[in-house]
Amino acid sequence: MAGGETAAWVRLGVVIAAVVAVLAWAVGRWSALAPRFDTWLETLEQHFPVVRSWLRNALELEAHLDPHTSSELAHAVAEETARRTHALPIASTRPRIEPKHPVLVLAGCLAAIIAVGLVLPQPVLRSWRTLWNPTLAAPPLRLEVEPGSVRVSPGAALAVRARVWGSARRPDLVRPHEGAVTAVREESGPGGGQVWRFDLVQLTRDQTYRVRVGAVSSPEYRIALAGEPTPVSFEGRVPGAGLRAVAVPARGRDARRPVGAARHARARRDVRSRSHRSDGAHRPRR
Numbered sequence: 001m002a003g004g005e006t007a008a009w010v011r012l013g014v015v016i017a018a019v020v021a022v023l024a025w026a027v028g029r030w031s032a033l034a035p036r037f038d039t040w041l042e043t044l045e046q047h048f049p050v051v052r053s054w055l056r057n058a059l060e061l062e063a064h065l066d067p068h069t070s071s072e073l074a075h076a077v078a079e080e081t082a083r084r085t086h087a088l089p090i091a092s093t094r095p096r097i098e099p100k101h102p103v104l105v106l107a108g109c110l111a112a113i114i115a116v117g118l119v120l121p122q123p124v125l126r127s128w129r130t131l132w133n134p135t136l137a138a139p140p141l142r143l144e145v146e147p148g149s150v151r152v153s154p155g156a157a158l159a160v161r162a163r164v165w166g167s168a169r170r171p172d173l174v175r176p177h178e179g180a181v182t183a184v185r186e187e188s189g190p191g192g193g194q195v196w197r198f199d200l201v202q203l204t205r206d207q208t209y210r211v212r213v214g215a216v217s218s219p220e221y222r223i224a225l226a227g228e229p230t231p232v233s234f235e236g237r238v239p240g241a242g243l244r245a246v247a248v249p250a251r252g253r254d255a256r257r258p259v260g261a262a263r264h265a266r267a268r269r270d271v272r273s274r275s276h277r278s279d280g281a282h283r284p285r286r
Helices: 003-033 037-047 054-063 071-086 100-119 121-132 252-256
Strands: 142-146 150-152 158-165 172-174 184-186 194-200 207-213 221-225 231-237 246-249 267-273 277-282
Touching: 003 121, 037 054, 054 071, 100 121, 142 207, 158 207
Parallel strands: 150 221
Antiparallel strands: 142 158, 158 194, 172 207, 184 194, 207 221, 231 246, 231 267, 267 277
16 A cells, blocks of 8 residues: 555544544533532522422422322422422523634634635645545556567467556456466666566467556457467377377477378378367378
8 A cells, every 4th residue: 555545544543533532522521511410409599599498309209209208298398399480580590502612713723724725725625535535645556568469479488567656566467267477576667666577488379468456457468379389299190000109209390291101091190289289181102
């Protein structure tokens, strides 16, 4: 992963951790400053002495009525407390919400972001995009493949080189119905980028290939065979002549040499080459 992408992921992690920390601090502050029920009752009794002791006793009798306490007494206390609190402006004891300071802080932060965005629009836009999608912070990935589509002799070897910019990943060579080839790292040339080499040996049939790194893939290239296949051995069979079929090593034009046999006999020659196997019937020379 590129350095820019790594830094973007770290920045996203820091932002998430900061948001979680601020939320935890705010919840802790609210939990510490929020008034408890007993504190609220004490505040009401301080503001309205007329219900002092009445309100607390009525609530306690309603919540937990002692078996030794008369229900008529509890009912009378509740009615008297309700009569006393009915005319009290209890709503005036609500704490006032004062958003002036938080609103000013948020407005200042928003104004600073807008100002920076007006002065440096592209960097700010890129920062916001990479904040939520860190993969966009990676440098652009570019791929060049050599030699592309080629024609080679049967049995020849071919070196495919891929130059990669913007990624340290090892590329893959994709060939349908062929085995995998491991990329070998080479020294980078003057054009920059990292060069990788794929060694293809014993090419015996036409095939296609493409190079892939990450989500980037090269076009599909074709390897075509040109020229005649090179024979490596042949076997001659002469029916009726009493000869055994033997495998004789052959190189180049030696695979076409005559097979000794009786006059008018038909010989069968199986030629094995690097690209394919061909069967043919040949009449020996006299």
